[in-house]
Amino acid sequence: MSGASPGAAWQRPEIVSVFLRERRTVMPLLDVQEDLVRRLLVRHPHPMTRFLDLGAGDGAMSELVLSLKPRAEAVLVDFSEPMLEGAERRLASGRARWQAVRGDLSDPAWRSGLPAGGYGAAVSAFAIHHLPAARKRALFTELLALLEPGAMFLNMDYVAIEGPLRGLWDEQMLANAVRAEHERGGSRSPEEVERELFDDREDDRPDSVEDQVRWLRAAGFEQVEVHFKWAEAAIFAAVKPARGER
Secondary structure (H helix, E strand, C coil), X not given: CCCCCCCHXXXXXXXXXXXXXXXXXXXXXXXXXXXXXXXXXXXXXXXXXXXXXXXXXXXXXXXXHHHHCCCCEEEEEECCHHHHHHHXXXXXXXXXXXXXXXXXXXXXXXXXXXXXXXXXXXXXXXXXXXXXXXXXXXHHHHHHHHEEEEEEEEEEEECCCCCCCCCHHHHHHHHHHHHHHHHCCCCCCHHHHHHHHCCCHHHCCCCCHHHHHHHHHHHXXXXXXXXXXXXXXXXXXXXXXXXXXX
């Protein structure tokens, strides 16, 4: 897929279908990560009337935030038509509270379709790791300009690691997927399950959480912290300084 936009695999309906079908079954510690996201959002004091969901996919993260913030509205940014079709289904009951903007985070012009005004938060889940390092750094700077003073950016993502636990995330995902295949009476071999599960891996460009923390601080964020880390899974958050603090 040389020359394709980062994350281009997610334009393929078959990859999206597998991800949406298997996400809750195969992703390690997903419930724990989502619970921590809830706690971070509840404990952060900045009021949120509107938030950005970057690489929103089928709207799972937006659904979580909207359930916590009954007066908030979501702006979902994604460039995958199959994913946004999934968001239409997932968020159908609250259609007045969200809108989708088709935008490619690999292009600075992703912001051009956004509604005007500041945002009280930004969230992202398993999306930004598709961008190369230079584009991640630029995105953090672009995001700071969009947020209201005091607003938080929260990222739940796949990151690069070194050392003996490298690859553990994928190993656990595969073990979960093979077990699920067996439990539902499927006949596919572990090798067949693996090929389907990791069909998008060529699109991944993970960077270390240490690098991304440094880039967030360089962009101008404060309170930059890693709140969760397990193998290649991480949750980190940062806050735009309140007026007068910088």
